[in-house]
Amino acid sequence: MTKSIAFLLLGLTAGGIVGYISGVMSVDDTSTDWTPDPTPYASASESEESDEAPLTAPDGGFDSLSHALRAIGGGPTVSGTGRITGTVKDEAGRPIADVVLRAVPNRIGQRGRDSVGEGPPRDASLESQVKSLVRRVQTSRASRRESITDENGQFMFIDLAEGRQYGLRAWKEGYTVSPKHWREANQAKPGDEVGFVAKPVTRVSVAVIMPGGAMAQNASITGRVTRANSSRSISRRWSRQQPYVALPPDSYKIHAATTVDGEEYFSETVDVVVEEGKVPDACVLHLKGMTGIQGTVGMDGGDMTMDHVRVFALHFEGAPPEDSALKDGGGRDDYVSAHDAYKFAFKNLEPGTWRLGVSYANREIAHAVTVDVQDGQVTKVDLNIPAPNPSDYVVCHVVGPDGKPIPKVSFGAGIESGNSSSSGSGAILRRQDGEYWVAHYEGHRGQVEGAKWSLTARTEFGSKRIEYDRASTHELTFQFVEPGTVVATITGYAGSGMKGKLSVMVVKPGTGSESSFWSGSRRGPGNKDDGVFRLGPYEPGIYEVHLNGKAGGGSMQLWKTQVSVVAGDNPVAVPIPQLYTVSVVVPDGKVGRSVSIRPDDAQWSRHRAKLDKDRKATFEMLPAGDYVVEYQSGQMRIHVPGQSTVTFAKKEVDALQVHVSKPEGYYGRSGLQTGDFIVAFNGKSFRGQSELMAAWIGSQKDKEVVCTVDRRGQTFTVTLDPKKLMGGGKDLGGSLRPSTR
Missing domain, CATH: 2.60.40.1120 (Carboxypeptidase-like, regulatory domain)
Incomplete structure (x- = not known):
């Protein structure tokens, strides 16, 4: 008899032995004939023993696999003085006794560590992997706690590690027992009280029959309960050895599915009614071959990989629908990619005539065919995309520091027009010679006269953005240097x-x-x-x-x-600069309403806090500087450091504060600077949001508006296009926001 577990397991594959141990030693399994020693063990990092060290057998060797596994031992157990309590009740609030519950510590075992100046680790031996798995399972079993509810439905876990999270589960024959709130049960800590709800279940006898009439070996039973304003799904495992499913009282629509030798089989949906205290009728589910369509998508030329490829399927009777109806006719669709070899599949289709089409780059249908789908059969169809039109693309050369094409590139595309912009990911074709064909981005409005297009290439060497003119640009080169x-x-x-x-x-x-x-x-x-x-x-x-x-x-x-x-x-x-805390009291504020604070010279940076019962909002982590406090439509300016508690003194909006992000933009070219205040339109000042909006709307009828600007106490005027006031868009090079002076 050998003295090493490696030789004891000789002849078993790594996957087989790990799978075997995982199966017979899962945390919730109680069928094994051995019990781990609850004595705490030192982990490999705390002792001289390593998982790579050979396992020494006792004199006479190991007489069974169970004996060998038992000799491995476990890691350090998790224990303490903490407690978790709770109750188990039925839906009517009645306590349920004799429910078995378990609390298992989360994240048992050593965590991974960061790689610091070292190469990849060598593969662990089969022996060390088996020993690590056994120790982990033994530690989990020794660290878990059990409890049984009393006549009042109450349970208590004791000897828990303080500050440690535990996962709680519950079982009772004839019931499905679920936590009221899954997060509470999955992340319970000592001191928590967790509630469970027990619902009675009834075993429904189910027979799953293969097309030839034989009983299936196993299957998945899925279904749905649908009511007037809600629905929920159920999923159960079924096998020939356990030919039933346990369901709470309700009305279900269920069906079965299984896979045999790579072929998929499905049953029709049947109705099942489960009533408390009654034995339901047996259910027979007859499997048949999948009814559907499968195939692949190719492209003429065959030397390109495609992106954004989408296949559509639409059932019809009579004349075939227009190709445009495939994309918006309420049918089925499937995205395909090079990762899946451009394979598509539509399962569980209604027998009959279907129109199948493919598009790419979010464009019109490039190829469409009509397919007859037979019940219980899979129809094979291949779709072909015509060669792309070069005018729809920009040919991109992405070159690394070594002058060679970069094999892995992702692209982002954008378009700017007027006061708006949009961005996304255009369709990409990659040629075998390393060229990328990237579709012009259309945004949400298609081609726009005077628009500016851009492409961003992202690689391992960083990202690079290039703006281009669509009409005159056919090729772009992204040259990357050492980053x-x-x-x-x-x-x-x-x-x-x-x-x-x-x-x-x-x-x-x-x-x-x-x-x-x-x-x-x-x-x-x-x-x-x-x-x-x-x-x-x-x-x-x-x-x-x-x-x-x-x-x-x-x-x-x-x-x-x-x-x-x-x-x-x-x-x-x-x-980390010196940081301060400021509390703002709003005497007439409403409890729970938000108050915000932002730096006076910042555009979007801000903190928010809600008013407490004393109508006070507290802001932490404020560096020194000038700030604007905002509550509803009013503002107030403060300086930090200053008073630690201030009372909000509302001041109505009386200006538009200027923020210039790009001096070359419209606002910068007009002579405005960050920190300026626009205080009047055509000589008319305003006070409050309503007057500001009235003045702004009134200015829209003019071709230009004369704005009075306050710059650190000095006033002057600039003439602006009224449509640019309070507008957005990158071409403005900044923004205007309602403010107080």
């Missing part, structure tokens, strides 16, 4: 209590944010909860690094600096 990475370190982060409250953002001036990460988030390679963030890649150039704070339902910029990014790592020290 830079911003390594931002929040100084003083350790012990600051700011976990999850700070984000670092890298911004390309004039284009918006590039990327950001919240502290406490593990998104992105190399990001850990230590205040150090790696952001990128970025094309070398001038960027801004922002530190933002999150509090009170909003975010606010706390600090920023400009950096020159070069290839490689670019370290940036990000300090």
Whole structure:
């Protein structure tokens, strides 16, 4: 007899043994003939034993697999002095006794660690994987707790680890027992009280018959309960060994499905009525082959991979429908891609005549055919897309620092026209020679005269955006260089209590944010909860690094600096500035209403807080500066640091505050600057939102409007197009917002 579990398991495949152990040792399984030793074990990281160490058998060796598994032992158990209580009642509120409940600690086992300057790990041996699985299951069993409800339907779990989350489950023969709130049951902590609802169930005898008349081996039983204003679905596993499903009292429409040797089979839907205290009629579900259509989509030429390909299917009688009806005629549709080899499938179709069509790039139907679908059969159909029209595309060459085509590229497309813009993802064709054909983005309005189109290529070397003229541009080249990475370190982060409250953002001036990460988030390679963030890649150039704070339902910029990014790592020290707390009292405010505060020179950055029972809203994490407090239609200006508690003194809107984001935009060209106040239209001032709106609407009939501007106490006038007032759009290069002076 061998002295190692590896030899004991000789002849079994890795998948087989792991699957076997997973099956017989699941957390909720109680059928095994062995019990783990509840004594806490040291984990591999806490002891000299490793999962790679051979398992030494006792004298005489192992006489069974069970004996070998039992010798592995478990990891450290989870226990403490905490308690979780609750009740189990039926829908009428009556207590249910003798319900068995289990509490299992969430996330048992060691967590993964970050890779720090090292290559990929070597594959673990079969022996170590088996031992790790056995230890994990044994630890879970030794750490879980059980309870049984008393005559009052009450239960209690004891000896729980304080601060640890537990998942709770409940069982009782003849009932389905579910928590009132799944999140509470899945994330229960000591001190919580969790309620369960028990509904009686009845076993419905079910026979699932294959087309040849034989009983199926197993099947999925699915169904739906539909009422006047609600519906819910059910799903049950059925097998020849357990030929029944347990259902609460109700009326159901159910059907069966199974797969045999890759072929799918379905049954018709039947009605099943379950009444409490009555034995329901047996249910017979006759399977038949799937009724549907399957096929693939190809393109003439065969040297391109396609994106945004969509297949439509519409059932009809009589004359075939117009191709346009396929997209809006209420039929079926399926998206296909190169990932699935452009395969499509429509299942459970009504027998009869169907019209099938394919489109790509969100355009009209490119190819359509008529198909006769027979009951219980799958009709095979292949669709072919004609070669694309080059005028609908821009040929893009995306080249890396080494001068070679970049194989993995994603594109974003956009269009700007007048005061509006839209963006999305255009259809992409990739040739085998590395060229990308990217469809012109149509936005929501199709082609627009005077519009500006743009494409953004995103690669492992960063992203690059190019504006182009649709009429004259047929090719674009995106040349990437070695990128830079911003390594931002929040100084003083350790012990600051700011976990999850700070984000670092890298911004390309004039284009918006590039990327950001919240502290406490593990998104992105190399990001850990230590205040150090790696952001990128970025094309070398001038960027801004922002530190933002999150509090009170909003975010606010706390600090920023400009950096020159070069290839490689670019370290940036990000300090946490002195932050203050201010409370705003609104004497006539309504409890629960929101109050907001924003920096005077910021456009969208703000915090929000609700009025408490004392009609006070508290704002935290405010850096020094001037702020505007807003409540309903009124505003108030304050300075921080100042009084820690201020009383809101409402002031009516009497100006439009100017924010210029692009000096070359319309507002900048007109002579406006950030911080200016427009205080009158054609010499007429306004006070309050209603007067402002009346003045703005009144100006629309004029070809131009003379605006009086207050700039730090000095007044002058500028002439603007009234349609640009209070407008939006990137061509304006800024915005105007109602404000007080």
